[in-house]
Amino acid sequence: MAEQSRELRSQQWYAGQGRDAYIHRAWMRRGVPADAFEGRKPHIAIANTASDLAPCNSHLNEVAASVRDGVLEAGGVPLNMPVVSLGETQLRPTAMLWRNMAAMSIEEMIRGNPIDGVVLLGGCDKTIPALLMGAASVGLPAVVVPGGPMLTGTFAGQALGCGTDVWRLSEEVRAGTLPAEQFTRSESAMIRSRGHCNTMGTASTMGLLAEALGMVLPGLAGTPAPDSRLLEGSHATGKLVVEMVAADRGPADVLTKASFHNAIVTLAAIGGSTNAVVHLLAIAGRLGIDLTLDDFDRIGSRVPLLVDLQPAGRFLMDDLYRAGGLHAVLAQVRDLLDPSALTVDGTPLVDHLGDAPIWDPEVIRLRDAPVLGEAGIAVLRGNLAPAGAIIKPAAATPQLLQHRGKAVVFDSIEDFHERIDDPGLEVDASSVLVLRGCGPKGYPGMPEVANMPMPKRLVEQGVRDMVRICDGRMSGTAYGTVVLHVSPEAAAGGPLALVRTGDTIVLDVAGRRLDLDVPADELAARTPNEATLAGFAAPTRGWERLYVDHVLQADSGADLDILVGASGSEVSRESH
Template sequence: MAGRRSAQWYAGDDRNSYIHRAWMRRGLPADAFDGRPHIAIANTASDLTPCNAHLDEVARSVANGVYEAGGIPLDLPVVSLGETQVRPTAMLWRNMAAMATEEMLRANPIDGVVLLGGCDKTIPALLMAACSVDLPAVVVPGGPMLTGTFRGVPLGCGTDVWKLSEEVRAGTLSERAFLDSESSMIRSKGHCNTMGTASTMGLLAEVLGMTLPGIAGIPAADSRLLAASHATGVLAVDLVNRDHRPSAVLTRGSFHNAIVALAALGGSTNAVVHLLAIAGRAGIDLTLDDFDRIGAEVPLLVDLQPAGRFLMEDFHRAGGLHAVLAQVADRLDPAAITVTGRPLVEPLPAAQVWDAEVIRSRAEPLQPHAGIAVLRGNLAPDGAVIKPAAASPHLLRHRGPAVVFDSVEDLHARLDDPALDITAESVIVLRGCGPKGYPGMPEVANTPIPAKLLAEGVRDMVRICDGRMSGTAYGTVVLHVSPEAAADGPLSRVRTGDMIVLDVPARTLHVEADLDTRDPSPEFLAALARPKRGWERLYVDTVRQADTGADLDFLLGASGDKVPRESH
């Protein structure tokens, strides 16, 4: 027992160790306190996070593996965030979930942890917590759902919601037919089946080295996920025995590899803000410019919605993550390791592509250059991002007049007004949606196309916002504009009619106006969030900007495990 972190609670014959042991003797074996590793299973299962609801079943398989390897598995429910359920946006609580998980890991008598996540914010929050505490840790991604169909056509979660709802607004699909598709959209347990944020972060958790190799992307309903979860439980005990911590795994090379993979996968723009936040907790010097520098020339190899045609079930049968990484192995850092202690690239030579339509070859990519593009200019001095793979090529260079909305409510009130002065050449500007302004940086940047333009056949326009967009969304959307309007960024002083110039190849975003001579509009200022209490107040007062990951300013850097003082 000596040397185990849990021994600081359980070892000894004094009153405190008596209390710690006695209250835990509820069916544990007699040798539970004699040196066996105590492994927490940080579980984000919740009926109100429907994409994570199956994680209790996954946890049982993990627990069996922990016990088989000689450890003591301990269920630890942690804060769960349902992307489709919580208001105003799950991103408002990502940092709270990370902080709460960090504190529970530090406060309890555990030697290591298995992190169970799936829905968008849960894996980033768990990884942020693990970096901060730096106990031996490993992730189990919950996996994507199986593909549902409607009228014989596969449905992509999120992506087809946006498409079908736009067709209703355009008058080309009946509202009845749209609602009929609702029961077909979600076929099974698991998170979204597109290459949205959940799929992206599950895959990137493996690329970062924080999962059992080969687990990411296994569908939630696939029995192989439970087998891999059992093996992860075994691995968790080994991590404790080797004292193998996140700080040994998460290096600059790990994040380099994640950026390469993000581009090759056509992953979510949300990964940018999450990777920056995880790196900030790990003490890794990662910047927004690294995403463009490392990922810009990486080819898009995965033909999945929203950038392509197929879905995650197809991705898995086509060879999955390792098949993609094998295609770009020359761009990966070979020194980066995984929780196994072995190099990430070690299994890649054996990987094969079983469906070249789903996973393209390096010689025949879906797009030759598909990384996240970072834009700068007088409209985004600290940067903004765009996903060229999901944009319309003809709009990547565009000049048009701004049509400005001061809030999401303003957008909803005026967007479909037939009298709105807007054309396909206009640039929709939505502000007040950054980390401080909303607050929480909601997924509203991919604003709808005005109904009158939809009726004319318009399906994409240039849109600019200081908020985010769903990883399942698509379109020519400039987002994460930094500094945000609520932080006195230039976006706060743009006016309707100002000419905006977007040049993605040149990586620039400008407005042809002297913004320094202007004040923000009263309507914009009135719409900003001004919370008086609770988490929202703490968040608005301390959150950093999107270009650094939108974490709280006092949570940066790994603090390492510090066992709390005895209270008895």
Template structure:
């Protein structure tokens, strides 16, 4: 055991290590038993993860049962709905802190408890860097809430209701009353937003016990799986099965297929690129288009469809969906059990074809993330066709440019704003460096004057992100971002922008000479983040662009589990 290096021996150092840990541990805790950390992101300020302390207790039971020693290890928790300016600003910090805690402590393996959007990606990045045996227990989605007899999609209906309120189609009383019904139980968003997507991603990567993704947070089967996970991680330590054994290029291929089939969040793209970067796996934006763009959409889930995660789990879940796509999967990619992911598909079954479609009756024939390139996005931008308006997937219109989020809020509802339904809304200064942290603002609200005319979607372009629960014809993750002085920093209101998703192009109708003759918008430069201390300063100075995962440049790659030995 790796932990033996701390606990074995009769010298002063091993004495100290053992003595300080004898606070209820049995005498044989130091006799070569695997010590298992439980990286626990439970926090009252991350409400979607607040139930993970209970999940942890069941993991502990399983670890004890299998002969290991379980140890709670609180990890930096990121509450998506609570943190300002954006939880994404701290994904890399959470990953770095968890990585160092895993490496520094006398542990042999780690169970990763996450739920809310950034916690599972951060934990996977950390585990990939240290490469000790690791396994994920996703916290699971909340149960379906209802208002006036209709199901509420957490996140997605917030966006819809807020637009209806601004359009005068929904009363303020109804808007505020719906708030009390939106969050029915413990767990994360019940749409196929980023949290649900990353739970499915963890499973398709092979990093969970197969079949757990999408288990509702209040479902007793989540606790049962947590206990099974505790038993399994002890065996993984004995077998020395590590993240690098499980998360191979084949696993990422399977995950891109799964991402398309479930209509998953665009945020998964930056997270998967970052995780692959920690493992030294060559994964690019083009892989998402090449592998996933022709995969059919089979999950009828909000925001791309109508149902919610409780329905998805009831209908057969991820394994049932992947069974329909089995021929597209890499058969060699294994899971934490040591068996291939595809070996778990034979017994999977679709129980409700209104929620999970058969391959021969897809919701959409080609639904994967589309990667756009052109003189507006030389390094790429992404769009989720499954959540877009079909009539806008090929579009030409005049740009209406906003130089910051503040600029957008100040002008978007101006009744004199020069905008029509064919305009292209452009919001810049919201990329990894610019805001900083790449906030979820790309799905800009419609101008109020157009809402009153019935307009509910327009082409929107941004170097930031959007919530996985959001919808619309939104082009995001534009790279290089405006703060890195990419072409987006040079666009002016009135420039004609041309979008063709089928051809994968995004261009402004200007010659190279015309673009190069311009200087970046001074108004945008003045609005950019300029932190002078702490994490934000480090982040802005070292964060990579979205097309490679927005990790910090000095964190790319793995550093292993070795640590210097101290001497007391």
């Protein structure tokens, strides 16, 4: 165990002979030896998001046991601390509504308990962002263990991409090219093992970006959930966090503007989820780091896409791990990384890349043979998105990245479902589908509905992509020419609320523009129609009311305004 050079924070609870210290020690005894409270052994919380209702995180109790063993070996006191878990596929109305609540509760549990450091166990989409937001706010030494992706399942001899193939196969059913019973049979094959989605969706993206940010034991992110090396790395992480406490190395030492620079480069090179934009902005906001939408375009939009994974490519996450993993990718773009950014072990990220080999150049491409020469996230602005909107060109149809078409407007996701397959709907392949009322305030919670299914009539004609615009999000496993995170959203007074069916919309990704071709004076004279206003959420109590009253827009990370900025580890009052 590393030698402690300062008093441990946990001693604020346990030191002394008074009544309060007696109570704190006595209630924690329960088999714990007396020397655990003498100030030599750091108390390490294992913030554990294991839950049967978050299926992608259900294996994290086993991971926690390995972390515990590592903490014990290093001379620390491990403490299991279950925290809010968000199951992306199960939680209604959308897990994003609860990300900020989870982050708030995690922050308060870290601050309010007698601990010196914390290991953050997460996997499913919102859990790693929430853990990082909470830990960054408090500032105690913290390190992430990503739960890892599932193994690839197969059906009818074909590999299945979790999420991505749901969208693909469901459209084939709607087109009449796949029997519904075959679609149903495939569901038992899609989820082959423990772990999160095996595509480059939000869960995979945020696990890898946590390492690119420096917050993961180098080399661990992307290890498949059933792989024994995940437990080996979890044990090593338990040892590492004890050393971090001794060195007083916290999130503010690791999460700097340089580390966010590296995360943006990584996001582009791996073809990561658009959801990472709102999560990175929110994490940066907790630390007071000046990160903006423009940074994503400036740093990442010209970075080559090197990872050939669904939904932008062909392979899946266990292929990426087999082919060399994250370090093999980052070694190809080393010159684009900021060498000053540190990792949780106190050394620069770039020092861990070495000559990381690529074992399969089909999965991880060489720099001079990319999947796409310029990838990353494109940030669009114009009179339809004054504060910005984003699109992922790697997942789009190239011919649609410059497009002019007539709007077909839907005032809510319910309105969309009711009318999209109406044979009388005036829509063709050149139309632009517009869905509003799906932003942070409007839904509330910014659901993953932006990748709207196309009209059945067009799907049956062979159409597989159209330009779609929404103030909500789309699944990281989805694909298509989708403009999303339009800010300000319709419910916050954004111009999206003023679009009418038949208006001409102009998309120019190369020019970074999204415009409504309506005279400015006419647009200024418009007001939202009654159906638009009726589609906005109006909660009267509880978390939803607090959320709607305080949530920021997507271009600021959709955090709550009362949570922006670090809060520190001091508790305002002692227990009595």
